[in-house]
Amino acid sequence: MNPTAARVLRKLPLAIVWLAVVWPFALWLLCRSDPELAVRTLLAAKRIGTQTGLGLLAVTLVLCLLYPPAPAGIRLLWSRMLLAVTSDRAPLTRAIAELEHFESAARHLEVGRLALVRNQVPLAEHHLVRAIELDDSIANAHHQLGLLRFRLTRYQEAAVSLLTALRLDPDHAFGDTLLHAGRCAFLLGDTATATRLLRDHERRHGGSRKSHLWLAETLQASGETTAATAALRYAAEPSKQRLTAEENWFRAKARAKLWGRRGGA
Amino acid sequence: MTDLRQQIDDIPVTLVILVGCITMAMLTDPFSPTSQQLREWGGLSPYLAANGEPWRLLSSGFLHGGLVHIAFNMSALMSLGPALERALGSLRFLLLYTVSLLGGSIVVCLSTPVDQPVVGASGALFGLLGALVAMNMAAGRHMLSFLDYEGPRRLLGMIGIYLLLGFLLPFISNEAHIGGLLAGFFVTLLWIRPVRTLTSLRPWRVAFAALLASLLLASIYPPVRSDTLWAASFQTTDLRRQNALRRAAAMSYFRRADVTAADVEAFYQVFILGKEPGSEPTIDPTREPVGPAPKRPK
Numbered sequence: 001m002n003p004t005a006a007r008v009l010r011k012l013p014l015a016i017v018w019l020a021v022v023w024p025f026a027l028w029l030l031c032r033s034d035p036e037l038a039v040r041t042l043l044a045a046k047r048i049g050t051q052t053g054l055g056l057l058a059v060t061l062v063l064c065l066l067y068p069p070a071p072a073g074i075r076l077l078w079s080r081m082l083l084a085v086t087s088d089r090a091p092l093t094r095a096i097a098e099l100e101h102f103e104s105a106a107r108h109l110e111v112g113r114l115a116l117v118r119n120q121v122p123l124a125e126h127h128l129v130r131a132i133e134l135d136d137s138i139a140n141a142h143h144q145l146g147l148l149r150f151r152l153t154r155y156q157e158a159a160v161s162l163l164t165a166l167r168l169d170p171d172h173a174f175g176d177t178l179l180h181a182g183r184c185a186f187l188l189g190d191t192a193t194a195t196r197l198l199r200d201h202e203r204r205h206g207g208s209r210k211s212h213l214w215l216a217e218t219l220q221a222s223g224e225t226t227a228a229t230a231a232l233r234y235a236a237e238p239s240k241q242r243l244t245a246e247e248n249w250f251r252a253k254a255r256a257k258l259w260g261r262r263g264g265a
Numbered sequence: 266m267t268d269l270r271q272q273i274d275d276i277p278v279t280l281v282i283l284v285g286c287i288t289m290a291m292l293t294d295p296f297s298p299t300s301q302q303l304r305e306w307g308g309l310s311p312y313l314a315a316n317g318e319p320w321r322l323l324s325s326g327f328l329h330g331g332l333v334h335i336a337f338n339m340s341a342l343m344s345l346g347p348a349l350e351r352a353l354g355s356l357r358f359l360l361l362y363t364v365s366l367l368g369g370s371i372v373v374c375l376s377t378p379v380d381q382p383v384v385g386a387s388g389a390l391f392g393l394l395g396a397l398v399a400m401n402m403a404a405g406r407h408m409l410s411f412l413d414y415e416g417p418r419r420l421l422g423m424i425g426i427y428l429l430l431g432f433l434l435p436f437i438s439n440e441a442h443i444g445g446l447l448a449g450f451f452v453t454l455l456w457i458r459p460v461r462t463l464t465s466l467r468p469w470r471v472a473f474a475a476l477l478a479s480l481l482l483a484s485i486y487p488p489v490r491s492d493t494l495w496a497a498s499f500q501t502t503d504l505r506r507q508n509a510l511r512r513a514a515a516m517s518y519f520r521r522a523d524v525t526a527a528d529v530e531a532f533y534q535v536f537i538l539g540k541e542p543g544s545e546p547t548i549d550p551t552r553e554p555v556g557p558a559p560k561r562p563k
Contacts, residue, residue: 022479
């Protein structure tokens with residue numbers, strides 16, 4: 001998600017509370033000048049609120065019926081919300097407490113990694129940057145910082161961090177570095193590098209629905225339509241096992257793209 | 266300051282509330298008090314609360330509608346109160362009880378028709394239940410970890426059943442329950458036993474304090490409620506504004522914007538005088554609206 005939109009969404013609940021705070025005062029002020037207008041405003045607000053709610057519900061239902069990524073997107077959103085309230089906060093608080101006793105790059109990395117898991121982006125960035133300041137040879141710190149910057153859509157910086165991680169530890173165990181480095185290259189317009197990195201990722205790590213969808217988009221951009229369709233077919237294949245919410249989301253997107261090119265799935 | 270707090274913490278607040286409720290029941294009628302008695306002793310009427318008697322928001326929590334009503338509420342208070350008071354301390358418990366009671370009364374004032382008097386402590390008791398849920402949420406490894414345990418699950422089930430009963434039984438004011446539950450939950454989660462987060466709770470604390478204050482003001486000075494608009498129409502000599510206020514009152518009462526002069530007259534007859542339309546009017550703008558018998562929380 002766009003970081004600005006994410007930031008707005010994060011502040012939305014608090015904004016709604018403040019709107020509820022201001023609403024009676026606004027009506028009172030309006031009533032002093034024109035009581036009929038105040039009542040009309042209240043009635044209109046109730047009507048608009050009801051209609052908007054019902055309209056959103058109807059649009060969501062229709063979208064769910066007609067467009068596969070819609071239910072998958074709702075499932076992904078739900079799983080992320082659930083993760084936010086059910087992820088264990090104890091390891092992170094413990095890691096922060098340990099850091100207060102003794103500062104080290106490894107401890108900053110641990111705090112940054114756990115904060116990133118809990119989606120506490122500013123906290124994660126602070127600690128990951130500090131970990132690299134203390135010891136810039138830890139590939140995992142660059143990897144985590146790259147993922148974080150990728151999430152913030154700062155692709156140029158993300159690419160630098162991810163490529164540094166690759167350079168420091170070419171035989172790294174975390175395939176996400178290659179995958180996200182490839183995606184960064186694609187989003188920055190370097191399709192040749194993107195294809196090379198994503199192919200490499202597929203060769204070394206097998207690939208997932210997400211990686212195949214991204215590979216398909218990259219191949220499509222570089223004009224390899226047949227290979228792109230094959231990658232899309234792989235990403236859209238039905239699974240015998242229940243997919244995770246994220247994999248399901250990328251599969252649904254791949255299916256929609258295949259329908260667009262009349263390939264079926 | 267600490268000494269004062271310790272002294273207050275020595276007061277058995279649950280017992281004081283219990284004695285207060287029983288005393289009020291004795292002063293009215295413990296078996297079957299009339300609507301008039303409840304109104305005289307401080308029953309919550311949104312109309313009266315908005316017309317110079319805001320203390321009714323709190324006093325209504327000490328009045329009950331009969332023996333069964335008070336017995337049920339006091340048994341609930343004695344089963345929840347002492348343990349919570351020991352866990353929180355008397356001062357915090359008093360804060361929790363008061364805010365919950367206030368929260369229930371505010372929601373009643375904002376949502377119930379103005380001619381529906383309400384009595385009972387159940388709004389505050391639901392606040393205690395909300396506080397228990399909040400304490401369970403704040404204590405675990407994550408917000409929902411308390412659902413792994415039988416006790417908290419039963420607590421949620423109990424709250425659900427009580428709310429369902431409130432929706433099904435017409436003489437129960439579920440608005441007070443919901444208001445009390447929410448107030449108790451948030452005041453505990455944000456102030457009394459704050460949830461451990463790595464981000465500051467301050468913006469939420471400020472916002473909720475402002476919300477409580479704003480809704481309290483809206484209960485005492487309702488901006489666009491039919492009864493207060495009508496009463497305001499008698500306090501102005503400007504005929505145009507008087508008509509506008511009366512039309513606005515009728516619009517608010519009938520919940521539609523296209524009201525006619527006949528609607529305004531019907532509003533006056535039915536709502537202010539409690540008469541059938543067409544009967545002889547007597548102008549008395551300060552008169553309390555006529556309504557049914559008091560609604561009582563459980």
